[in-house]
Amino acid sequence: MLEEMLATYPEPQGRFDELFEARMQPRPHWSRFLSELSAASPSGIRERLLAAERRIRDSGVTYNVYADPMGHDRPWDLDVLPLIIAPDEWQQLEAGIAQRASLFNRVLGDLYGEQSLLKEGLIPPSLILGQSGFLRPARGMRVPGGIHLHVYAADLARSPDGRWWVMADRTQAPSGAGYALENRLVVSRTFPALYRDLGIQHVARFFATLRDSLMQFAPRGDGQTLTVLLTPGPYNETYFEHALLARYLGFPLVEGGDLTVREGRVWLKTIGGLKRVHAILRRQDDNYCDPVELRADSALGVAGLMDCARRGSVLIANALGSGVLESGALLGFLPRLSEHLLGQPLQLPSIATWWCGEAAAQADALEHYQKLVFKPADPGQGFETIFGQDLDERGLATLRKKLAAHPERFVAQELVRLSQAPVLVKGQSEKIAARNIGLRVFAVASPNGYVVMPGGLTRVASSADVRVVSMQRGGGSKDTWVMSAGPVDSSFTLLRNTVTATDLVRVRAGIPSRVIENLFWFGRYQERCDDTARLLRVALNQKLQETEDEENALTPILALTRAFGVLEDEEKDADIDVALMGASTLETHPLGLPANLRALERVAFNLRDRMSLDNWRTINGLIKDPVFGRKATLSDTLNWLDRNVTSLMTLSGFALDGMTRDDGWLFLSIGRRIERLAFQCLALHVAFRNSSDSGLGWLLSLADSAVTYRSRYMARPEWLPVLDLLILDGANPRSVVFQTGGIAADLAKLELNYGACGSDLLAAEVAALKKINPARDLQPDNAQLRNTIDALRHTAFSISDHLTQRFFNLARTSIWATLGM
Amino acid sequence: MTEHTAYRVVHETRYTYSDTVTSAHQLGHLRPRATPWQKIKSHKLIIAPKPVEQVIGNDYFGNEVLRFMIDTPHDELTVRAESVVDVESHAPDAAAGSPEWEQGRLAPGVWGPAVDLDIEEFRVPSPMAPVSDEALEYGRASFTSGRPWLEAMLDLTTRIQKDFVYDPKATTVTTKVSEVFALRRGVCQDFAHLMISCLRSLGLPARYVSGYILNRPKQGAARVVGADASHAWVAGHCPEHGWIAFDPTNGKLADIEFITLGWGREFSDVTPLRGVVLGAATQTLAVEVKVQPL
Numbered sequence A: 001m002l003e004e005m006l007a008t009y010p011e012p013q014g015r016f017d018e019l020f021e022a023r024m025q026p027r028p029h030w031s032r033f034l035s036e037l038s039a040a041s042p043s044g045i046r047e048r049l050l051a052a053e054r055r056i057r058d059s060g061v062t063y064n065v066y067a068d069p070m071g072h073d074r075p076w077d078l079d080v081l082p083l084i085i086a087p088d089e090w091q092q093l094e095a096g097i098a099q100r101a102s103l104f105n106r107v108l109g110d111l112y113g114e115q116s117l118l119k120e121g122l123i124p125p126s127l128i129l130g131q132s133g134f135l136r137p138a139r140g141m142r143v144p145g146g147i148h149l150h151v152y153a154a155d156l157a158r159s160p161d162g163r164w165w166v167m168a169d170r171t172q173a174p175s176g177a178g179y180a181l182e183n184r185l186v187v188s189r190t191f192p193a194l195y196r197d198l199g200i201q202h203v204a205r206f207f208a209t210l211r212d213s214l215m216q217f218a219p220r221g222d223g224q225t226l227t228v229l230l231t232p233g234p235y236n237e238t239y240f241e242h243a244l245l246a247r248y249l250g251f252p253l254v255e256g257g258d259l260t261v262r263e264g265r266v267w268l269k270t271i272g273g274l275k276r277v278h279a280i281l282r283r284q285d286d287n288y289c290d291p292v293e294l295r296a297d298s299a300l301g302v303a304g305l306m307d308c309a310r311r312g313s314v315l316i317a318n319a320l321g322s323g324v325l326e327s328g329a330l331l332g333f334l335p336r337l338s339e340h341l342l343g344q345p346l347q348l349p350s351i352a353t354w355w356c357g358e359a360a361a362q363a364d365a366l367e368h369y370q371k372l373v374f375k376p377a378d379p380g381q382g383f384e385t386i387f388g389q390d391l392d393e394r395g396l397a398t399l400r401k402k403l404a405a406h407p408e409r410f411v412a413q414e415l416v417r418l419s420q421a422p423v424l425v426k427g428q429s430e431k432i433a434a435r436n437i438g439l440r441v442f443a444v445a446s447p448n449g450y451v452v453m454p455g456g457l458t459r460v461a462s463s464a465d466v467r468v469v470s471m472q473r474g475g476g477s478k479d480t481w482v483m484s485a486g487p488v489d490s491s492f493t494l495l496r497n498t499v500t501a502t503d504l505v506r507v508r509a510g511i512p513s514r515v516i517e518n519l520f521w522f523g524r525y526q527e528r529c530d531d532t533a534r535l536l537r538v539a540l541n542q543k544l545q546e547t548e549d550e551e552n553a554l555t556p557i558l559a560l561t562r563a564f565g566v567l568e569d570e571e572k573d574a575d576i577d578v579a580l581m582g583a584s585t586l587e588t589h590p591l592g593l594p595a596n597l598r599a600l601e602r603v604a605f606n607l608r609d610r611m612s613l614d615n616w617r618t619i620n621g622l623i624k625d626p627v628f629g630r631k632a633t634l635s636d637t638l639n640w641l642d643r644n645v646t647s648l649m650t651l652s653g654f655a656l657d658g659m660t661r662d663d664g665w666l667f668l669s670i671g672r673r674i675e676r677l678a679f680q681c682l683a684l685h686v687a688f689r690n691s692s693d694s695g696l697g698w699l700l701s702l703a704d705s706a707v708t709y710r711s712r713y714m715a716r717p718e719w720l721p722v723l724d725l726l727i728l729d730g731a732n733p734r735s736v737v738f739q740t741g742g743i744a745a746d747l748a749k750l751e752l753n754y755g756a757c758g759s760d761l762l763a764a765e766v767a768a769l770k771k772i773n774p775a776r777d778l779q780p781d782n783a784q785l786r787n788t789i790d791a792l793r794h795t796a797f798s799i800s801d802h803l804t805q806r807f808f809n810l811a812r813t814s815i816w817a818t819l820g821m
Numbered sequence B: 001m002t003e004h005t006a007y008r009v010v011h012e013t014r015y016t017y018s019d020t021v022t023s024a025h026q027l028g029h030l031r032p033r034a035t036p037w038q039k040i041k042s043h044k045l046i047i048a049p050k051p052v053e054q055v056i057g058n059d060y061f062g063n064e065v066l067r068f069m070i071d072t073p074h075d076e077l078t079v080r081a082e083s084v085v086d087v088e089s090h091a092p093d094a095a096a097g098s099p100e101w102e103q104g105r106l107a108p109g110v111w112g113p114a115v116d117l118d119i120e121e122f123r124v125p126s127p128m129a130p131v132s133d134e135a136l137e138y139g140r141a142s143f144t145s146g147r148p149w150l151e152a153m154l155d156l157t158t159r160i161q162k163d164f165v166y167d168p169k170a171t172t173v174t175t176k177v178s179e180v181f182a183l184r185r186g187v188c189q190d191f192a193h194l195m196i197s198c199l200r201s202l203g204l205p206a207r208y209v210s211g212y213i214l215n216r217p218k219q220g221a222a223r224v225v226g227a228d229a230s231h232a233w234v235a236g237h238c239p240e241h242g243w244i245a246f247d248p249t250n251g252k253l254a255d256i257e258f259i260t261l262g263w264g265r266e267f268s269d270v271t272p273l274r275g276v277v278l279g280a281a282t283q284t285l286a287v288e289v290k291v292q293p294l
Helices: A028-039 A042-058 A087-111 A125-129 A177-190 A192-197 A204-217 A239-249 A305-311 A322-326 A328-342 A359-367 A393-405 A513-544 A551-564 A576-585 A593-606 A613-623 A634-658 A663-690 A697-702 A706-713 A719-728 A736-754 A759-771 A783-811 B133-140 B149-163 B177-183 B188-201
Strands: A020-022 A078-085 A151-158 A164-170 A227-230 A259-262 A265-270 A273-277 A279-282 A315-317 A353-355 A372-376 A410-414 A420-424 A432-446 A449-452 A457-460 A476-482 A815-819 B004-021 B023-028 B038-048 B053-058 B064-070 B074-088 B206-213 B230-238 B242-247 B258-264 B273-278 B283-293
Touching: A028 A078, A028 A192, A042 A078, A042 A177, A078 A087, A078 A177, A078 A420, A078 A432, A078 A457, A087 A151, A087 A164, A087 A322, A087 A328, A087 A432, A087 A449, A164 A322, A164 A328, A164 A432, A177 A192, A177 A204, A177 A239, A177 A432, A177 A457, A177 A476, A204 A227, A204 A239, A204 A279, A204 A315, A204 A432, A204 A449, A227 A239, A259 A273, A259 A305, A265 A305, A328 A353, A328 A410, A353 A359, A359 A393, A359 A410, A420 A457, A420 A476, A432 A476, A513 A551, A513 A576, A513 A593, A513 A634, A513 A663, A513 A697, A513 A783, A551 A576, A551 A663, A551 A697, A576 A593, A576 A634, A593 A613, A593 A634, A613 A634, A634 A663, A663 A697, A663 A719, A663 A736, A663 A783, A697 A706, A697 A719, A706 A719, A719 A736, A719 A783, A736 A759, A736 A783, A759 A783, B004 B206, B004 B273, B023 B074, B038 B064, B074 B258, B133 B177, B133 B188, B149 B188, B149 B230, B149 B242, B177 B188, B188 B206, B188 B230, B206 B242, B206 B283, B230 B258, B242 B258
Parallel strands: A078 A476, A227 A279, A279 A315
Antiparallel strands: A151 A164, A151 A432, A259 A265, A265 A273, A353 A410, A372 A410, A420 A432, A432 A449, A432 A457, A457 A476, A815 B273, B004 B074, B004 B283, B023 B064, B023 B273, B038 B074, B053 B064, B206 B230, B206 B258, B230 B242
16 A cells, blocks of 8 residues: 555655655654554545545635735645654754754844944944844843843755755744644644654643743733734734634734833723733734834834833833844854854854855855855845746846845855655545655743744645745645654643633633724624525515415515615616525625625634634635525525525524623624614514515514414414514514613623713613504504614614724724824 | 034924824934034923823934823824024035045945944945945046045035935925936935935945024025924045035035934934824924024
């Protein structure tokens, strides 16, 4: 079996092969893994693969690419075969990574302090001073604990002789640790026995160290230490990771607008007021962090953050300005810096790299250009990497000219022949092929020095002949298994950390106002989708039964579809069937079901760190449904509407049964109730004016109340009992009284904490509802009833406006930079 | 005895917003910098509405920087700085001798064992005063081989004044040097950036200086109140005489008529007032500067 799978596995052709030391001769640390694979049947392997793929899809792991014309999400591309690393080899890497992190921390301390490295010429001054990542306002800032570099990552490559080299250093806001975690969760479940038997080191402790160290280093005061994860927002390519890490580490996920600076400190805007922030794990780039002192055109930042950093009133990981070390131009100077600052030789070498600003290096680079790649010395002033071997005569002449004019803008780096590792070929999972790989490893600062994650993110080239591995260019990834020399410390998981009674948090304090707004709209859109689906279903079913006795019903239903906006004007929708089916499945209808589902998806997208994955999975299931966005037959459309009603009911179930009843839940609940009440009132409004006594069945099925009605009355729908059920019956969750009372109760709960929230707006209608006398008033032409229902619909929207004013505006202020003369 | 003049400078900035602003973070470079030739006799700030916080510190370049935050709702923000300074004559004689300009030059990848960061800081390009072929070419016409530094600097200063038209409508605070080259028009800020670009392209260090210039009334005409504005010029580093300031807008050495607020690599380092406000839709800005010899 194994031989078959490996039949087309290529010779390394001058590369290092991670799997084999000679033809079909596996390296010792791979042999267990291979024998397990060979013992498995093809169907067994396929089953595992499918399970892994399902896990990835279900957890919504994505990587967003700005340049992706297909929209925001690309599913995460994970190869289930891990990269296995032997224990002795790892120990060396680990020590080298930790040393590099310490070195960089020292260099940052100097560049933003004494600057003796520049004064003494250990680093060319123009290399740092001319770097767009060098933040002058950050000089002299007091970093808590003396740590600039909390999280560090290095991109490693293995050369043909088997040695590991650093290709690039990530010192600003390294990404990938969260993806490594996700890969681990998936792959360890794909090969659970092997994972245990091989003694693979766990990565959970790394994340706990990160969380605890930030807390330890953070400045104290103002109660419980609050750490937040600062993200540029859902459109960032690694937003999924931000959400995942925030959830895993237990940090609120915030955007710049959620934070504010007062009294030289950073505060989180919550519905309960401002909460002091002690530490910020940031995924936002240096220059975008503060529009007052850094890039004035940045709407993402926090005005005054730089000043707080200078005062040391907040820990920022990594410290502002740490991106300056990401220039490849520094690599050549590291050995000397290591000797100078640490008194030790640099343990983990960088790939041969020259800053062309040095005259000798420039000449050298041009001579050997075919073996080199040319990169920008300033990552902030990017241009595409130039491969020397690709240059024709004209290309070379252009490069020469550019180098002669501005040599300091270039870095020349040796082109590594990346090692190759086995991957399972997609589609034909019995075959194992080889791809070039690179390895990103991570270190985190702790009070006991730098701790390296035992593992990392193995990045896989997108095809066999690709020279660089990059997530942005469509590459994939692997889990990285580091075998342990001794027994694995498995007693530890992040979720079972020691929590004492005083640490217990019953209701999450400090929900950002922005999150509250999204939860509110999640509730509203969820209900609006449900209303839309039910309405379309009732309308299409009615069309099917036109010959039956309820022929009159079509008129009010169509009137409602127009009043609700699902169908546009009559002329445009000349063919009712086509229009109804279009509104059901096509995104072109502005208020059709797909458009509303998209809106729901968008809001859910913004809430990915808040809601359980089941919510996301349920919505994703609808958006990815084969019918969504396509023309469908009538029966396919009806089935699709059924699926919607069921899935949306499932969502309600999650909210009802799965969500903690905190203030966020209250807002979600109020959002749903407002939408439902408004829809029910609109339906009644239309029914009063268009329905005859004989055709009220549609109104009952729309309100999901047909079964109740039948069980109570065993008769055809008539106005009095129908209106009683839909308006006055306090036990029917679709009734007007039920929803009105629910909104009033929810608002009353909010008012306990936040003062007036608009429940007074409801008072008049609540009183009017109480005064309704069934015998006298429950008639479609009763003016008072009509007025009350219409007024309630308006009130529902007024409450929405009121909540927006009261709670959401804080999150929505626009920013204007004032650049004066 | 060295000639000197005392000045009273009033610099008032007023933002008017179309909607109420709920909070504002501002950063100002409004206090004249003390130097060997410039003494600050008094300095007063009046900010309305009253800031909830107001802190004074120093920036990276040693200038005094003012930071304040307002959290009362307001439709208008006024910042008024009143300073009394005494300026001594300090510029060298235009005909004084100086070393060949090449002595002050350094290529990017060349650095000595003892680096003067106060000079190197201003040799590297910055976003608004970058190095370019165009600037190099323009500068070279003045910096011919072996020419004395002072002579070459003055030549460049006067050429800019002659070649470019002062036109407040032609550019904005974000206009790039390349655009100024194309337009051949601009204001003091544009000419300063352009001159700095030329010098840096030649491998010479150059500072952007922010401040005020005395607006002398023409013969017979009355002094026009409010006709003055904040000004900007350039300082170059002479291997022999140190930092010397030139005004490309007026084509001359900057001396006793110039009041220095501070310096940096470019405008954005020493913007008199910049900041972020929350809540406004649009804003209008009015600046009034009065420079009075005492």
